[in-house]
Amino acid sequence: MDRPADSDSPIVPFLRVGPPPDRTRCEGWQQLREIRDAFIPAPRLSPKEYSDMSPRRQALHDLHRTATHVNMRLQETPMSRRVSDLMRGRLQNNAVKFMPGTRDGLMINGGGFQGKTETACSAAAAFEDLWRTVHHQLLPDQAPLAGTRDVFVPVAYCRLPVKATPKALCKTILDVYGDPHPSTLDDLIRSVRDAVRDHNTTALLIDDVTRLRLHRGDDQDTLDLIRELMDLNVTLVLIGVDIPHSGLLRGAYIDPRTKQWVFPDVKRGKSHNDAASTQTERRFDMVDLDPFDYSTPAGITAFVEHLAGIEDQLRLFHSFEGMLTTGGMPEYLFRRTHGIVGLLRRLIEDGCTEAISSGEERLTPELLARTSIRLGNLTDLDQEAGEVPEIPPNVKPPRQQGKKAGRRPRNTVFDDHGDRPAADG
Numbered sequence: 001m002d003r004p005a006d007s008d009s010p011i012v013p014f015l016r017v018g019p020p021p022d023r024t025r026c027e028g029w030q031q032l033r034e035i036r037d038a039f040i041p042a043p044r045l046s047p048k049e050y051s052d053m054s055p056r057r058q059a060l061h062d063l064h065r066t067a068t069h070v071n072m073r074l075q076e077t078p079m080s081r082r083v084s085d086l087m088r089g090r091l092q093n094n095a096v097k098f099m100p101g102t103r104d105g106l107m108i109n110g111g112g113f114q115g116k117t118e119t120a121c122s123a124a125a126a127f128e129d130l131w132r133t134v135h136h137q138l139l140p141d142q143a144p145l146a147g148t149r150d151v152f153v154p155v156a157y158c159r160l161p162v163k164a165t166p167k168a169l170c171k172t173i174l175d176v177y178g179d180p181h182p183s184t185l186d187d188l189i190r191s192v193r194d195a196v197r198d199h200n201t202t203a204l205l206i207d208d209v210t211r212l213r214l215h216r217g218d219d220q221d222t223l224d225l226i227r228e229l230m231d232l233n234v235t236l237v238l239i240g241v242d243i244p245h246s247g248l249l250r251g252a253y254i255d256p257r258t259k260q261w262v263f264p265d266v267k268r269g270k271s272h273n274d275a276a277s278t279q280t281e282r283r284f285d286m287v288d289l290d291p292f293d294y295s296t297p298a299g300i301t302a303f304v305e306h307l308a309g310i311e312d313q314l315r316l317f318h319s320f321e322g323m324l325t326t327g328g329m330p331e332y333l334f335r336r337t338h339g340i341v342g343l344l345r346r347l348i349e350d351g352c353t354e355a356i357s358s359g360e361e362r363l364t365p366e367l368l369a370r371t372s373i374r375l376g377n378l379t380d381l382d383q384e385a386g387e388v389p390e391i392p393p394n395v396k397p398p399r400q401q402g403k404k405a406g407r408r409p410r411n412t413v414f415d416d417h418g419d420r421p422a423a424d425g
Contacts, residue, residue, distance in 0.1 A: 014040060014067045023121065026153045026176055026199075033125040041068040047317045047361075062356060065315040069352040075309045077341070078302050079290050080119045083108055086287050087123040087237065094235040095131060095202045102282055104260065105236035109243040110289035113342025113375070116239050117207055119289060124155045124203055124237070131202060153177065153199035159207040165218040166225045173204070189225070196232045203235045210240035214247040223248065227263055230282050243286065252284075260285055292339030294331075303339060304330050310348055318361040328398030332365045335395045336373070343391065347373050365397030 021028035021035075042064035050058060076084070087106055094103040110116045131154045156176045161168045170188035171181050177195045182188050196204065206226060212219040230236050240246060252263045263282040292306065293299030307324040314323075324333065337343040351363050351371045360367055373391050 014042075014064050023157050024159060024172075024176060025178065026156070027178075029155065029157055029176075032121075033128060036122070036125060037073075039067075039071050039073075041071075041313065042315045044315065045317075050317065065356065066353065068313065068315050070349050072310065072313045072345070072348075074115075074118055074122055075306060077292070077306055079288075079292075080115060083116075083119050083287050083289050084123040084126075086285065087120060088127055090285070091124070091127040091203050091235055092130075095127075100233060102230045103233060103235050105230055105238065105282065105284040107238045107240070107243055107248075107261070107284050107286040108289060109240060109286055111291065111340065112241055113340055114289050114291055115341045116289050120205060120207075120237060120239055121157060124157070124205060127203065128154045135200075151199055153201050155203045155205065156196070156199075156201050157205040157207070160209055160211050160222075162211055163218075164212055164222045166221050169222055169225060192229075193232060196229075196234055201234055203237060204229060204232075205237045205239065207239045209238045209248060210243060210246040212246070212248060214250065227282050236284075238284070255283070258283070291341070292334070294334045294339060300330070303334060306341075307333065310344075314348075314352060314363075316352065316355055316361045316363070320362070323363055329363075329365060332368070332395070332398055336368065336392060338392050343373055346375065347371060350374065369394060369397050 021031035023029045023032050042061065045061065050061065053061065087108070090104065090106050097103070108116050108120055132152070135152060135154075153176070156173065158172045158176055161172060167185055167188055170185070170192050173192050174181055174188070174195060177199055179191060179195050182191055195201075209226070212223055214220055214223065226236070226238070238248075240248070243249065249261060252261045254260070255262050260283045263284070265281060292303040294303060304325050307330060311319070311321075311324040323329070333344060333347070336347055347368060348363070350373070351368045354367060354371050355361055355363055358367070372394070375391070
């Protein structure tokens, strides 16, 4: 049995000190990469063990339980596994290519709150773990000195500004490295090229690319610049919402042989890169990160297995095996979230808070029916670009007609929105 945190200790090991790391800066990215699996969940205590604790230790344990529920580990799903496998393979393949030239890129497409960013960053962090090991073995003398900034930045992550221009994009990329901003566009582009090369950046992740509306000249020029970044011998990973209908694929076509999206070169005279007309065409694979599907037995099984993984991480005193996976609970959770991972996570988090504060100490459809899905501070998201999903309306909890805890749910198949039962699978 894990021993609960000692209330007499001056250090609370599960609390973060200071603001959260900013992954759009290389230092913040490194902090997140190094601590991504470091969180220690609250120990599992029986109600008797909890009641024997002092009020102060009970409060500390409740805080630890809350931290556990809001810091649940990132669970792999069949959809995220497909994205991760393709991304890790692409990053590794491109990293070991010796010949110069454009590297095939990757577009990660999906709706808001479906875990695109977390999945992509997790795959990039795993690649960087491997690549840093290789780098330090090959060049041990280039390890950073204490008190100096590490110039080796294998992965750079940034977000496209809401009002995107070529200048704004360049400044955003330079901010990753902490480099200054020259005043002219030509100097900005030159500084970006120098920074990517000097920091040995292998992968450049650009999030929120579908903020580009392409009805403005600045948007079109920014998209041209993004494509030309592939000339830097860097793997470009673009992350966005509903990419096929966003206009980003304008002028592109699918190669019938490779099934890749092909972008013709920017015309001479309009390019930010003097050598763009001599480069090969730019190619991207596009992979979708979809919500859970509840219309097939395989989709239902995947959703229930995901719920089982969540259930295993909860620290509620009256929880039981099958709390989220039996009876009418899976169907209810799917109706409340439409299978969107981010909405499901938020509902469970807030439901656990209600379960602890009310003393119920378990999740039931009735308790969750009292829990609204609140997405919190969305000022950094662009609702017009689809980054904020539509929250499904609250639904009544299912009637319990003789369903016993521990019984597996029947494979009820719902329509695409999870609103009406269709046929049994």
